[in-house]
Amino acid sequence: MKESNTDVLIVGAGPAGHMAMTWFARCGVKARIIDKRPDSRFIGQADGLQSRTIEVFQSFGFGDRAQKEAYHMLEMCFWEPDANGNIVRANRMPDSTIGISRFQQSVLHQGRVESFMRDSVKKWSKDTLKIERPVQATSMKVDESVPESDTDAYPVTVTVKHMKEDVAAVNQYGAKIANGLFRAFDGDGNAEKEGEEETIHAKYVIGCDGAHSWVRRSLGIEMNGESTDYVWGVMDGVPVTDFPDIRSRCAIHSAESGSIMVIPREHGMVRLYIQLAQVPIDPEKSRIDRSKITPELIMDNARKIFSPYKIEMKFVKWYTAYQIGQRVATKFSDSNHRVFITGDACHTHSPKAGQGMNVSMMDSYNLAWKIGHVVRKLAPPEILNTYEPERKKVAQELIYYDYKLSRLFSGRPAVAGKSENGIDTKEFHDYFEKGNGFASGTIVDYRPSILVDKPEVKYLGEGEGDEPYYSPLATKAPIGRRLDTVQVMTQCDTKPVQLADVMPSDGRWRIVYFSGDIVNNAQLMKNAEAISDVLTSPDSFVKKHTPATCMLDSVIDVLMVHASGRWELEWNTIPEAFRPVDHYGRQDYWNVFADDKPYHFPHGHAYEKFGIDPSKGALVVLRPDGHLAKVSEASVDGLKEIEQFFGSVLLEQKSSWKSNGGYLDTGKELEEWYGIADYGSPVLAQ
Numbered sequence: 001m002k003e004s005n006t007d008v009l010i011v012g013a014g015p016a017g018h019m020a021m022t023w024f025a026r027c028g029v030k031a032r033i034i035d036k037r038p039d040s041r042f043i044g045q046a047d048g049l050q051s052r053t054i055e056v057f058q059s060f061g062f063g064d065r066a067q068k069e070a071y072h073m074l075e076m077c078f079w080e081p082d083a084n085g086n087i088v089r090a091n092r093m094p095d096s097t098i099g100i101s102r103f104q105q106s107v108l109h110q111g112r113v114e115s116f117m118r119d120s121v122k123k124w125s126k127d128t129l130k131i132e133r134p135v136q137a138t139s140m141k142v143d144e145s146v147p148e149s150d151t152d153a154y155p156v157t158v159t160v161k162h163m164k165e166d167v168a169a170v171n172q173y174g175a176k177i178a179n180g181l182f183r184a185f186d187g188d189g190n191a192e193k194e195g196e197e198e199t200i201h202a203k204y205v206i207g208c209d210g211a212h213s214w215v216r217r218s219l220g221i222e223m224n225g226e227s228t229d230y231v232w233g234v235m236d237g238v239p240v241t242d243f244p245d246i247r248s249r250c251a252i253h254s255a256e257s258g259s260i261m262v263i264p265r266e267h268g269m270v271r272l273y274i275q276l277a278q279v280p281i282d283p284e285k286s287r288i289d290r291s292k293i294t295p296e297l298i299m300d301n302a303r304k305i306f307s308p309y310k311i312e313m314k315f316v317k318w319y320t321a322y323q324i325g326q327r328v329a330t331k332f333s334d335s336n337h338r339v340f341i342t343g344d345a346c347h348t349h350s351p352k353a354g355q356g357m358n359v360s361m362m363d364s365y366n367l368a369w370k371i372g373h374v375v376r377k378l379a380p381p382e383i384l385n386t387y388e389p390e391r392k393k394v395a396q397e398l399i400y401y402d403y404k405l406s407r408l409f410s411g412r413p414a415v416a417g418k419s420e421n422g423i424d425t426k427e428f429h430d431y432f433e434k435g436n437g438f439a440s441g442t443i444v445d446y447r448p449s450i451l452v453d454k455p456e457v458k459y460l461g462e463g464e465g466d467e468p469y470y471s472p473l474a475t476k477a478p479i480g481r482r483l484d485t486v487q488v489m490t491q492c493d494t495k496p497v498q499l500a501d502v503m504p505s506d507g508r509w510r511i512v513y514f515s516g517d518i519v520n521n522a523q524l525m526k527n528a529e530a531i532s533d534v535l536t537s538p539d540s541f542v543k544k545h546t547p548a549t550c551m552l553d554s555v556i557d558v559l560m561v562h563a564s565g566r567w568e569l570e571w572n573t574i575p576e577a578f579r580p581v582d583h584y585g586r587q588d589y590w591n592v593f594a595d596d597k598p599y600h601f602p603h604g605h606a607y608e609k610f611g612i613d614p615s616k617g618a619l620v621v622l623r624p625d626g627h628l629a630k631v632s633e634a635s636v637d638g639l640k641e642i643e644q645f646f647g648s649v650l651l652e653q654k655s656s657w658k659s660n661g662g663y664l665d666t667g668k669e670l671e672e673w674y675g676i677a678d679y680g681s682p683v684l685a686q
């Protein structure tokens with residue numbers, strides 16, 4: 001039998017697996033990814049891209065593609081029965097909370113979203129990391145005698161089968177129209193199929209293998225939660241209708257026939273989520289007979305709910321049906337932190353809030369950079385222990401949100417003067433509006449850990465989350481959440497840029513030094529010079545954590561955002577650490593930014609946005625996933641605190657800039673680290 005080693009094996013190439021491989025390709029991690037399906041060419045399934053997801057796509061360099069192709073869903077309309085039982089528009093509101101992100105919720109099908117990630121992986125891995133399919137994982141063993149600290153060992157052994165395409169193909173119900181029924185209720189079977197076996201030894205395994213996760217079951221991890229009797233049909237097609245709000249997102253509660261969610265989509269399509277009042281039951285199994293759910297049955301229900309408006313679906317592209325349930329895995333990894341699960345493998349819920357694909361990708365976005373740091377020996381394995389608490393909290397919040405939203409949406413509405421017993425639609429509107437912040441993914445808040453330096457915070461209860469924690473030095477930037485972007489201007493050439501865009505997802509930590517008004521405040525300039533001296537000294541912590549054969553900003557990237565007028569500050573007065581010179585004598589011009597008004601754009605007001613006082617400044621540490629890890633004083637003392645912080649999350653490199661006397665080791669070939677081998681605006685040039 002063939003045997004091989006890999007640092008990381010990803011099982012499953014849905015959105016969660018795609019996101020994991022995107023990180024690994026970007027960080028140069030030796031990884032493999034397998035999927036038991038013969039191809040990824042499908043339509044249907046998830047479609048909603050939340051604000052945070054688009055921010056992350058932007059940070060990988062393909063947010064603009066998603067923005068261009070996706071349908072921008074900007075308005076939410078609520079319809080409910082009037083006293084005569086006819087549906088009428090009861091309310092409208094923005095679909096995304098105003099000001100929460102520079103991107104609003106958009107809609108694009110999962111297959112297309114995955115293709116953006118594959119293109120990115122192709123570029124960054126130089127086409128070496130490819131999805132291997134159809135390859136099914138069939139057995140897994142973890143050698144628990146190997147300590148977590150041994151990051152050279154390959155303690156996970158996975159047997160996989162390389163199948164032939166015809167063997168791996170899954171049967172579809174319904175001959176003509178593509179649908180998801182073959183997997184919606186039972187999964188598509190984990191039965192072993194014939195194929196050539198291979199044994200893969202891995203340091204780490206990520207189970208991204210969906211709701212019926214084989215990896216989860218192999219680890220004996222249970223799912224906690226419940227399912228309901230509500231059955232929903234989903235259909236994608238081009239509507240022919242006189243319903244006036246068909247190009248907005250709508251939640252329609254009918255008096256007697258159930259509810260519909262309307263999702264306007266790309267290419268003139270619309271997705272309908274339709275509550276199925278009556279579903280065919282298999283008499284033998286006493287459960288839903290999914291093979292009898294047809295587009296006609298789904299549309300019969302839809303017509304009743306839309307009445308008195310008329311609707312027909314033309315060019316039906318895909319349909320499916322599902323039963324609502326909310327469940328979370330009891331654990332997100334094995335006890336040795338060698339095998340992890342992400343995505344639907346650890347949480348399932350209803351798809352109407354557009355969370356499935358997003359939260360699944362964000363799980364992997366949280367985990368994969370940490371594994372990348374460990375296998376590249378940048379960080380100790382302890383950082384992996386933060387994955388479960390950080391993401392389980394999100395999963396639990398998601399389940400609560402979905403549970404409440406689903407019940408309010410699936411329940412029959414109370415109609416004044418007619419049926420008092422029913423759900424209060426006003427409560428539904430309010431809950432939708434309130435939940436939008438959570439649904440956007442932008443207020444995910446990680447608790448204190450070695451990766452988030454803040455005190456314990458107050459838990460405000462289910463549906464409320466934690467009280468945000470702000471440092472007095474940055475009173476509008478909650479520690480533990482992602483730092484929102486703001487426009488700043490390059491000092492060297494006045495170009496307006498989004499701060500987030502100069503800090504892409506490339507695996508690096510960032511220290512953003514808000515130096516304050518260094519031109520008009522002599523003390524602040526002294527602080528800047530002292531901070532620069534520490535950073536450029538031969539034994540600086542940045543040099544300690546950076547391999548000698550890489551550029552100095554390969555692990556920790558230091559940026560300066562000053563609050564002086566851009567035209568007041570002369571380039572050559574900027575302390576050296578912020579305009580470093582490489583071994584060829586070339587200067588890095590792209591790490592100093594002014595919070596000032598550029599020629600052609602309005603002022604960004606970065607200090608105001610983050611609540612930073614320009615007469616004090618602040619040092620801000622960002623994790624590779626953009627979450628705010630720490631805020632400290634803009635002084636040498638503040639920098640010492642940051643040094644301590646990095647002392648527990650990053651390892652001292654055996655052969656570092658520090659051990660090389662404070663310099664790059666030019667005797668060896670410059671090592672490409674996170675795709676950056678050189679200066680010359682590495683970030684802006686991408």
Ligand SMILES: Cc1cc2nc3c(=O)[nH]c(=O)nc-3n(C[C@H](O)[C@H](O)[C@H](O)COP(=O)(O)OP(=O)(O)OC[C@H]3O[C@@H](n4cnc5c(N)ncnc54)[C@H](O)[C@@H]3O)c2cc1C
Nearest residue numbers: 012014015016035036046137180209210343344351356357
């Ligand atoms: C029928 C259906 C309809 C949906 N509709 C919507 C929607 O309208 N909106 C929405 O937001 N979300 C929807 N979802 C949810 C959304 O698609 C999921 O939340 C999202 O795909 C989860 O991503 P994932 O990567 O965790 O899992 P998946 O996308 O399920 O991917 C898991 C992958 O693992 C592979 N795999 C499984 N076992 C093995 C094994 N042993 N070896 C190798 N490979 C394996 C599978 O082939 C699959 O490709 C729907 C899901 C389904 C199933």
